[in-house]
Amino acid sequence: MTLILPYAREDGGNPPSLYPDYRSTVLRSPRQPPLLVPPTLTEVTGPAGNWERLIGPAMTDLTTQHKGTPQGQRIVVTGRVLDERGRPVPNTIVEIWQANAAGRYIHSKDDWPAPLDPNFTGAGRVVTDEEGNYRYVTIRPGAYPWGNHKNAWRPAHIHLSLLGPAFATRLVTQMYFPDDPLIEIDPIANAVPLPFRQRLVSRFDIGTTVPNWALGYRFDIVLKGREQTPFEDDHDD
Amino acid sequence: MMIDELERRDAAPRHDNQDPALFGQTPSQTVGPFFHYGLPWKGGADLVGRSDLGARPDLMPPEHYLLGTSGVTGTPQGEAIEIAGCIYDGNGAPIPDAMVELWQANAAGRYASPDDGRQEIELDPHFIGFGRSATDKEGVFRFRTIRPGRVPGPGNSLQAPHIALSIFGRGLLKRLATRLYFADGEGNDTDPILALVPEERRRTLIAVRRPDHTWWLDVHLQGPDETVFFDL
Numbered sequence: 001m002t003l004i005l006p007y008a009r010e011d012g013g014n015p016p017s018l019y020p021d022y023r024s025t026v027l028r029s030p031r032q033p034p035l036l037v038p039p040t041l042t043e044v045t046g047p048a049g050n051w052e053r054l055i056g057p058a059m060t061d062l063t064t065q066h067k068g069t070p071q072g073q074r075i076v077v078t079g080r081v082l083d084e085r086g087r088p089v090p091n092t093i094v095e096i097w098q099a100n101a102a103g104r105y106i107h108s109k110d111d112w113p114a115p116l117d118p119n120f121t122g123a124g125r126v127v128t129d130e131e132g133n134y135r136y137v138t139i140r141p142g143a144y145p146w147g148n149h150k151n152a153w154r155p156a157h158i159h160l161s162l163l164g165p166a167f168a169t170r171l172v173t174q175m176y177f178p179d180d181p182l183i184e185i186d187p188i189a190n191a192v193p194l195p196f197r198q199r200l201v202s203r204f205d206i207g208t209t210v211p212n213w214a215l216g217y218r219f220d221i222v223l224k225g226r227e228q229t230p231f232e233d234d235h236d237d
Numbered sequence: 238m239m240i241d242e243l244e245r246r247d248a249a250p251r252h253d254n255q256d257p258a259l260f261g262q263t264p265s266q267t268v269g270p271f272f273h274y275g276l277p278w279k280g281g282a283d284l285v286g287r288s289d290l291g292a293r294p295d296l297m298p299p300e301h302y303l304l305g306t307s308g309v310t311g312t313p314q315g316e317a318i319e320i321a322g323c324i325y326d327g328n329g330a331p332i333p334d335a336m337v338e339l340w341q342a343n344a345a346g347r348y349a350s351p352d353d354g355r356q357e358i359e360l361d362p363h364f365i366g367f368g369r370s371a372t373d374k375e376g377v378f379r380f381r382t383i384r385p386g387r388v389p390g391p392g393n394s395l396q397a398p399h400i401a402l403s404i405f406g407r408g409l410l411k412r413l414a415t416r417l418y419f420a421d422g423e424g425n426d427t428d429p430i431l432a433l434v435p436e437e438r439r440r441t442l443i444a445v446r447r448p449d450h451t452w453w454l455d456v457h458l459q460g461p462d463e464t465v466f467f468d469l
Contacts, residue, residue, distance in 0.1 A: 004391075009468060011262045015410040022267075024408025027327040028458050034414075034468035037430050041388050042401050042416075043469050045350035046340065047367035054365055055278060056305030065303060079254075084262060097275025106301045107271040109334075121301040123275040159269065161276060166352065167340045167401050168469045170412050174266040178253055191410050192264040199263055201253040206246075219254050221263045 003230040006039035007168040008084060010224070013196030021187035023148050039168065046166040051093045051127050059124045062098075062138040070120035072101025072139035074214040077175070077202070080132040081162065084225030088132025094221070095125040095161040096136060103142030103156075112145060137214065143182055155182035155189065164223040175219045176201045270334045270407040273297065273371055277336060280307030282370035284339075284382040285317045291380075293371045311363035315344025315383035320417060320444060320452040323376045324404065327459030331376025335406035337456075339368040339380055341399075346386025372406075384419070390429040397424035397431065404456060413466045417454050420445045438465050 017029035047054065063070055077096075081089040099105045099122060102114040106121050122141070126134050141156045157174040164171065176183050178201055183189050189197055199222075208216025252259070268276070273296040282291030287307075294302045320339075324332045342348050347358040349365045366385075370378040382400070390396040397418055404413040418425055420443050425431060431439055441464045444454035456464045 007469070008262075010265075010411075013261055013264045015264060015266075017409070017411055017413075019410060022408070022410070024267075025410060026408075027330075028332070028406065028408035029410075030413065030463055030466050031459055032463055032465070034466045035434060036468045037433055038391050039469070040390050040396060040430065041348060041353060042340070042342075042396070042399070045348040045352045047349060047365050048351055050349065050365050050367075053308045054367060055281075056308065059303060066300070086260070095275060097272060099271075105271040106274055106297050108296050108298075110271055118300075121274060121297075121303050123303050159266075159272065159275065161268070166350075167403075167414070170338075170403055170414075171263060171265060172268050172405060172412060173263050175254075178251065188266060188410070192266075195252065195259055196261070196264055198252045198256065198259050199254055199261065200266070203251065203253045203255040204248055205255075206248060222261060224262060 004039050004041065004044055005230050006044065006227050007166060007224045008227060013192060013199060015191035019187065019191040022191055043168045044166045046163055046169070048165050049091060055093065055125060058126045060126045060136055062120065062122060062124050062136065065121055066119040068119040070100065070117050070139050074137065075140045076135065076137055076208050076210060076214045076216040077158065077219060078133065078135040078208055078216065079219040079221060081128050081134065081221045081223065082132055083223055088128070088130070089164060089223055090128055090130045090132055092128050092162060092164050093125060094128060094134045096123070096158055098122045098138065098141040098158045099144055101139050101142050103144030114142070114144065140177070148187060153182050155180045155186050160221065162221060162223065169223045171221070171223060173221070174200060177217065178202065178204055265411040267407060267410050268336065268405045272336065274301055274304070277369050277371040278304035278306065282368050282378070282380045283307065284309070284364065284366070284368050284380065285313060286381060288381070291368065291370045293373070309363065309365060313343065313361050313364035313383050317381065318384050318452055319379065319381050319450065320400070320454065321377055321379040322444070322454040322456055324372055324378065324406070324456045325376065325458065329460065332406055333372055333374050333376050335372045335376070335378070335404060337370050337372070337378040338403040338405070339382065340401040341366045341382065341385040342388050344383050344386050346388050348388070387424060394427070394429045395424060397422045397428040413458070414469050415456070415464055415466050416442050418443045419452060434465050441465050
């Protein structure tokens with residue numbers, strides 16, 4: 001008999017797999033409903049710890065990765081990783097990647113005519129502390145056009161990737177900035193229904209803002225929480 | 238006095254990520270097409286040796302590859318295997334901008350996780366069991382790993398050897414979770430998860446051995462051969 005404390009399933013705030021306004025979903029979204037399976041040891045375990053061995057040391061200041069200082073507005077992005085009951089998720093990896101201040105990715109397939117910045121890559125990673133805190137110093141990314149429809153522009157965003165404590169808690173998401181009018185017309189953000197879409201919008205925070213140095217934004221990330229009751233299937237006993 | 242008051246002013250409360258009324262799971266968003274300089278590191282798909290497998294350094298200038306290389310050393314116990322497959326869209330076109338992650342037990346059937354408390358089964362100091370592979374220009378992901386041992390399932394059941402996979406990509410608003418089983422895997426016919434999969438779709442989870450010894454499993458996001466994905 002194995003007692004398994006399962007994780008919650010996704011809540012109503014998650015986007016569907018198929019959201020035709022975001023055109024790439026049309027040929028890439030499964031059409032069969034996902035198969036509901038009981039949680040096993042496979043889903044409730046994950047490579048917690050071991051991050052440095054696996055992926056390498058932290059990179060928390062994206063403005064000091066090259067010889068010079070990158071162009072753009074320096075910002076601090078910080079927050080906590082929490083479970084659904086508001087408890088911190090410590091010692092978990094938060095990876096980020098983003099475009100530069102002009103809205104251009106360093107990626108070779110991004111070729112729209114905005115300048116690259118030789119002093120900015122836009123990749124970082126950090127492990128949360130005991131209270132679930134993470135903190136990055138970076139540059140506010142720019143908006144950029146994309147080919148989804150005529151005159152389509154992505155709102156400024158930072159990509160975030162979290163593993164959390166288990167295979168079941170894996171999350172990749174995007175953080176947006178407050179008061180960005182593009183969020184309202186962006187099919188990717190709009191795949192998340194209101195009011196849940198607001199969970200993707202960071203808050204400007206004067207307390208996080210560092211005088212004479214950087215504006216501060218807060219963004220908490222909430223992962224699936226663990227259920228209170230063990231899942232126990234003993235019908236065969 | 239006026240200045241003191243100014244310094245104490247706070248921004249107006251608003252409907253955003255910090256609003257307690259909205260507290261709950263952070264919704265998923267796509268990785269998009271440009272994750273290669275941020276996620277898949279060199280060696281991330283090689284859980285056995287020291288190759289650069291997994292990364293796509295061809296997609297960025299070399300000075301902007303900052304991800305480092307896998308720091309796992311030594312040779313893990315068990316049978317070294319290669320697993321690979323192509324990811325296809327609903328038109329049957331390979332997807333060159335997807336990414337696959339793997340999570341598995343070691344050869345003895347133990348997960349390198351604090352949530353696997355079975356002390357009687359040894360951890361392997363040279364094996365974590367997590368990997369990441371970007372698909373290549375042909376839409377193929379590829380891992381070098383070891384064949385996992387069996388782990389317990391619900392009740393008194395034992396699961397057949399399997400590897401948990403996550404699929405990410407442009408156009409995927411959510412991670413797709415699936416599994417890879419082995420065609421000759423001990424216990425496939427009694428595996429509690431496979432048993433829940435309609436029989437005609439089970440083959441979408443079962444890797445077959447190619448003449449070059451690679452365990453091959455294609456992933457079809459859509460269509461008549463659509464892979465079984467799980468609601469975890």
